[in-house]
Amino acid sequence: MTQPPSEAALPKGFRFAATACGLKKTGALDLAIISSDIPASAAAVFTQNLVVAAPVTLCKKNLHISRGRMRAVVVNAGNANCATGQQGQIAAQRAGEEAARRLGISPEELFVCSTGVIGVQLPVEKILRALPSLARNRRPSARSFAELSLAICTTDTRSKTASASFRMGGKRVHLIGCAKGAGMIHPNMATTLAFVVTDAALAPGLLQKTLRDVASRTFNAISVDGDTSTNDTLLVLANGASGAPQIKNGSKAFRDFSGALEEVCGALARQIVADGEGAQRVVEIEVRGAKTEAAAKRIAETIATSPLVKTAFAGGDPNWGRIFAAAGRAGVKFNPALVDITMAGIKVLHRGQPLDFNERAASKKLLADHVQILLDVHTGPAKAKYWTCDFTAEYVRINASYRT
Numbered sequence: 245m246t247q248p249p250s251e252a253a254l255p256k257g258f259r260f261a262a263t264a265c266g267l268k269k270t271g272a273l274d275l276a277i278i279s280s281d282i283p284a285s286a287a288a289v290f291t292q293n294l295v296v297a298a299p300v301t302l303c304k305k306n307l308h309i310s311r312g313r314m315r316a317v318v319v320n321a322g323n324a325n326c327a328t329g330q331q332g333q334i335a336a337q338r339a340g341e342e343a344a345r346r347l348g349i350s351p352e353e354l355f356v357c358s359t360g361v362i363g364v365q366l367p368v369e370k371i372l373r374a375l376p377s378l379a380r381n382r383r384p385s386a387r388s389f390a391e392l393s394l395a396i397c398t399t400d401t402r403s404k405t406a407s408a409s410f411r412m413g414g415k416r417v418h419l420i421g422c423a424k425g426a427g428m429i430h431p432n433m434a435t436t437l438a439f440v441v442t443d444a445a446l447a448p449g450l451l452q453k454t455l456r457d458v459a460s461r462t463f464n465a466i467s468v469d470g471d472t473s474t475n476d477t478l479l480v481l482a483n484g485a486s487g488a489p490q491i492k493n494g495s496k497a498f499r500d501f502s503g504a505l506e507e508v509c510g511a512l513a514r515q516i517v518a519d520g521e522g523a524q525r526v527v528e529i530e531v532r533g534a535k536t537e538a539a540a541k542r543i544a545e546t547i548a549t550s551p552l553v554k555t556a557f558a559g560g561d562p563n564w565g566r567i568f569a570a571a572g573r574a575g576v577k578f579n580p581a582l583v584d585i586t587m588a589g590i591k592v593l594h595r596g597q598p599l600d601f602n603e604r605a606a607s608k609k610l611l612a613d614h615v616q617i618l619l620d621v622h623t624g625p626a627k628a629k630y631w632t633c634d635f636t637a638e639y640v641r642i643n644a645s646y647r648t
Contacts (some may be wrong), residue, residue: 251386253407255418255443257281257485259382262395265374267322267360267367273395275374278439279316279347279382284483285445286314287452288355289459291476297326298336299356300475306340309352312448314481317439318343318375319357321396321424325366326358326474335368342372346379357477359424359437360398393422396437399642400426401519406511408504412497415488417444421508425516426468436516438463438478440508444501445484446491454502455480462509465541466631468520469639470549480505517631518613522638527557528631529617531571535624539576543619544630546574554635557615562606564592571619578621586618 262276288307290300307314318339325332336356344351358366382388393403407420425436446454455478463478484490491497518526529547534540547553550570556563564585572580585593588609590601609615 249386249389249405249407249420253409253418253420254384254386254389255420255441255483255485257443257483258441258481259384260388260392261378261382262388262391263374263378263381265320265370267320267370273391274322275318275320275371275378276392276395277316277318277343277347277378277382278392278441278481280441280481280483282483282485283313283315283353284481285448285451286310286312286479286481287448287455288477288479289456291473293472293474293476295327295474297324297358297475298328298332299325299358300477301333302336302340303355303357303477303479306352306354312452313353314355315349315353316343316347317355317357317479317481319359319396319437319439320366320371321359321398323360323364323366324358324362324475327363328365331365335366338368339371339375342375343379346375355477355479357437357475359396359475362474389420389422396422396424398424398426399521400424404512404515404519406508406515408507410500410504412488412491412500415486417486417488417501417504418442419444419504419508421512423512423516426519426521436473436476438509438512440480440505442480442482442505443484443486444482444491445486445488446482446501450491450493450498451480451482454505458502458506458509462506462513465629466513466517467545467548468517468523468633469635478509514631517633520633520639521642522636522640523633524636525557525612525634526614526631527617527633528614528629529619530627530629532618532620532627533622533624534576534578534626534628537626537628539624540626540628541630542576543571543574543621544628546570547617547619548630548632551635554632557610557634558636560607560611562587562590562592562601562603562610567617567619568593571621578623582622584618584620584622588612588615588617
């Protein structure tokens, strides 16, 4: 589901709130809270960038201290609180401590997240002044969740939400998530900020393992511009408030939960690509016939991050040679004489030999909102998918004036 969720889609036992505290110059929503009425199992994956924002460091610390049992998230947009030294660390800690006090929980039970401009001190006093009212106004409502999804946006042109559910033990279990991201998207763990909450019950360790597995096929399989952020955080809270039995590894319920989590994360990840800065279309790249899934993904990622490939898609140019060349430099061994390439349903290469096709018709198909590319290297049984967008002049315009 990619539309704003209904009341019926909300997991039980969670509350949401958002406000404008003055971090965004536009006066838009820029501060939000997610809270669970009861302790929840928690899992998270973070940026692998060596330049790490203060909130990420604090999140990792709190998740470790709490042994994967968390209660809330406080998040701001408009300032990344990254490369801000000890002052930035103190600001993140102060925001977390005040939010925890207002929620009546321990500071170690709370995630603190930030997104925005790097290298600018976080005006934490604005956050501290807004937290009392924000905490009081938490609601278990779809409207409050929608406001949360807007509050975390930066250069996004729209909010991104998704939900899923399944039945277990006579109960309906719900998952709902939101994400932000349009630029600096090339995850090496998750991407930007993404939050998923569920009323399923499962142990923190199993939740962490499941999240890492799901992230590898969703948030770790997208790219807008090849840049990994300093603040990337994807987290899940599972509070068990549905009343369904605890999910055990290997059970049917576990498979249902994993599928639902992948549905939500996949929908959010693809919405990020569709909203890529300056993007006109989503490009889905599937590589088949590789020896391993990792090899297939490596080829697909190399194609997806090629500026030459992405600019060709911006102009609807059926230049399959750029795709072929990108695959060849991926560091994966294959025989070029065996490769097939299909662009937007049109086969352009067969067993390494070019095929005649109507370039004008192909160009028209490549201008669609969603374009599929299939490359088969015919060397094994594995396959993988990767999602990217075209690379336009508008992307350059947006990022040439991000601070000014």
